[in-house]
Amino acid sequence: MPPHTIPNPLQFLGNALNQCSEVISSIAASQATWPTPCADWSVQDLLHHLVVQDLHNYTVMARGHHIDPMASTATVGADWSTRFSDGAALLMRAWSTADLSAQVALPGGGEAPLRSRIGLQIAEFTVHSWDLAKATGVPVILDPVLADQSLAWSQRMMKPEYRGLDRGIGPEVQVPLASDAYTKLAGWFGRNPHFQPGPRAASLR
Template sequence: MDTSDLTVDLMDRALTQMGEVIAAIRPEQATLPTPCTDWDVQALVRHVIGQDLRNFLVSVRGEMADWAAPPEELGPDWAAQFRAAAAPVLDTWRSADLDRPVSGPGGREAPLRSRADQQLTELAMHAWDLARATGQDRELDPHIAEHGLAWSHTMLRPEFRGPDKAFGLEVPVPADAPTYERLAGWFGRDPEWKSPGAAG
């Protein structure tokens, strides 16, 4: 399996995993807090479905996504809405030339696969956020988080962290901690975070 096949396979697994996490959320859990302090469960699901997937599809086509545009509204069936939005993303990745150069920040070009790196990282982190927020006892795919952690270590610089910045300060985590805990700490989450009322 070449690197393109590996990237698309990982994307398939990441989207499937997120879909399973969203499908396991119960209606009464919508207002629970999440490790993303600005979002409760419903707001984070709305971000994933109505903003991430919309922009992922634009990005995989080689275009520039507008992340400032607000997310689309959620319907009553979050799992079905996620599946409907995720399918064209995966189909487009499967037919894409991952080595095709596309414009990046500052006008610099990079292979299209670099956009997959960002998407995989986003899916890994938010799958952990939602699973933790809703008390889901599931084993998340460590390979997705390892990929995201390796990529984000090359991209997330200190000037992007802090108050009023896109990311919080890194939370120190032991080097031998589970992968998702290291990913959470790297993105400024507390790996020990637990949502009040998630169980039951």
């Protein structure tokens, strides 16, 4: 199986988006300023990243184009749950009409099938679902299948040079082999699996 291939990729992406939407819809407005496992990002910052940047950019990517760097000039606003759901539906519509076998340019040169872009999106929404659930303590049970798939994909694709303080992914945090799927995923993405939710959690990161 080629390293970019994921069985039923759009089903996985749809599940990841639904899970993220469930977490976001459970977040209270009073939690917007709470810190998250993403260094220096509050809940509001992470919601902005997901709603304004990721959903827009990934829809552009699904259409075979390069991302729009101006997307970050917008703001997420207060109705982040509706905006995420609307953006997720738009993203899935873009993918549903895409030719997944079409060749698209890679940032470093060369080409790959359009479907190769889906793995990144699945992992992004899965990891950030954990980030937001961990930051706020919302009672959402996260799907371990998504974590397993995201970890397997990212371990194949993520090179050491992708890590760094300026890239949002820190050094891997070692966790016990018997850890659950999301603890392993969080550690791989440089998160503190023991992060505690709440407005004073910043000192525990």
